[in-house]
Amino acid sequence: MDNRIQLSRRRLALRAALVLGGALATPPALADDLRDALAAAYRGNPTLEAARAQQRAVDESVPIARAQGLPSLSGNASYTEILKASANNFGIGPDRVLDVAATASYPVYSGGAVRNAINAAQTRVRAGQSDLRGVETGLFAQTTAAYMDVIQNEAIVGLNRNNVQVLEVNLSATRDRFEIGDLTRTDVAQSQARLAQARSDLRSAEANLAASRETYIRFVGKPASNLQPPPPLPGMPGSPDEAVTMALDNNPDLRAERERSKASRFDSKAAGAGRLPKISVFVTGDRTDYLGSYNQSPFNPLATTRPLSAQAGVRATIPLFQGGLPAAQQRQAQARESAQLETEIATEREVIAVVRTYYQQWKASQEIIVSSQAAVDAAALGLEGVRAENSVGNRTILDILNAEQELLNAQTVLVRARRNEYVAGFNLIAAMGRATAADLALDAGPFYDPDANYRRVRGMIFDWEKDPRPIARATRTVDTPAQTGAISDAAAAALRPAGMQTSPTGTGGK
Structure with missing residues (x-):
């Protein structure tokens, strides 16, 4: 016993x-x-x-x-329907007006x-x-x-x-x-x-x-x-x-x-x-179209024209x-x-x-x-x-x-x-x-290089450049026992x- x-x-x-003791002589599989x-x-x-x-x-x-x-470019448009003209227009005003304008600006200082x-x-x-x-x-x-x-x-x-x-x-x-x-x-x-x-x-x-x-x-x-x-x-x-x-x-x-x-x-x-001070230069263009609604008359020289104007200048804000x-x-x-x-x-x-x-x-x-x-x-x-x-x-x-x-x-x-x-x-x-x-x-x-993305995006200037829809990249563990x-x-x-x-x-x- x-x-x-x-x-x-x-x-x-x-x-x-x-x-x-020491480590095993033969490591196990997996x-x-x-x-x-x-x-x-x-x-x-x-x-x-x-x-x-x-x-x-x-x-x-x-x-x-x-x-x-950087320079900026903007535009605006307006459409106006004249529902009732002023009595002072003597019936020769337009019935509708389309006005289109564009402005380019560049900050200098x-x-x-x-x-x-x-x-x-x-x-x-x-x-x-x-x-x-x-x-x-x-x-x-x-x-x-x-x-x-x-x-x-x-x-x-x-x-x-x-x-x-x-x-x-x-x-x-x-x-x-x-x-x-x-x-x-x-x-x-x-x-x-x-x-x-x-x-x-x-x-x-x-x-x-x-x-x-x-x-x-x-x-x-x-x-x-x-x-x-x-x-x-x-x-x-x-x-x-x-x-x-x-x-x-x-x-x-x-x-x-x-x-x-x-x-x-x-x-x-x-x-x-x-x-x-802030200084910028600008260019503005404007066009007005009456869409053929001006009353045709010998006394109305604007009836058949589409007025166009343009301006350029320097703007200083002090x-x-x-x-x-x-x-x-x-x-x-x-x-x-x-x-x-x-x-x-x-x-x-x-x-x-x-x-x-x-x-x-x-x-x-x-x-x-x-x-x-x-x-x-x-x-x-x-x-x-x-x-x-x-x-x-x-x-x-x-x-x-x-x-x-x-x-x-x-x-x-x-x-x-x-x-x-x-x-x-x-x-x-x-x-x-x-x-x-x-x-x-x-x-x-491949190692992740954060500088690569910076080099990619730092010079982008277009307003419609975007990346693909984000997706999750990490490993999920919901299936692990x-x-x-x-x-x-x-x-x-x-x-x-x-x-x-x-x-x-x-x-x-x-």
């Missing part, structure tokens, strides 16, 4: 230890890796697609601003308002492109966290399932020994309580796994399938100062705020143009007094410029703090991995020692249960530390502005959180 129990314990202990997940998010995530559409809307601000400085408005719009296009890169890197950071959460929670489910199986064997062995009088009912009750708690923990872990799988679908657009260990992180900094230097140059949010500060400067200049409007508009624009300058500094502060925080989290997680691995090794050795001492009567069942729980806790901490190390490392390179699809060299098809926290028996035995390492040393380092 004791030999059978010890053999079962060793088998279950070995199965639990495999959860913390597996996904992190690059696949990021590429799928890049191609079909609705948040990123919406940001691209918003940027296309920002692009249109340039032709809108430029239109204020607007005090710099148009020029500065165009400059502001172009600058905001560049700011929007940086915003789009920020959305892209933010999405990749969220996708990476979701990916690692699935791996982490699958490992935790596997650990808890193995723990339940170990405790089931312990309870069976405890009952057998109680039957022969070797243990007391208290020992049985302690084993039952610990098994019940383990089953509760397993159910909680399964719920967390189901939630993380749903989150993965939300970002990636498809269910997770045999997720593989992620690749090493590229270009990790050697110090927090190096990371901050890169972030100050490349962080997309900070670059966007810098461009907005430049745009607000142009806004202030444009607002000041309201007090300056504001003399506007109740302080242009000054108020310029002061308002300057106040907004001041606010934007402060916002730029606030964003710079935030970027510095975030980069330093992620760097410390990344380095701390590496140290936690080393200490947690040592704790796992010591807890496993301690469990074997407690079991051996129990077999000769020097340890109680409660000692075994506590040792098993300590091993499970150490294993769980190790799994989470590996997840946290990778996620912190990815967040760090994202904050440094080095986590776009191009930076990561994703195999996601509801996720559960279940893992297969093979997966439970094969899960190896050590495969979550970003390098053979357990770091995502340089």
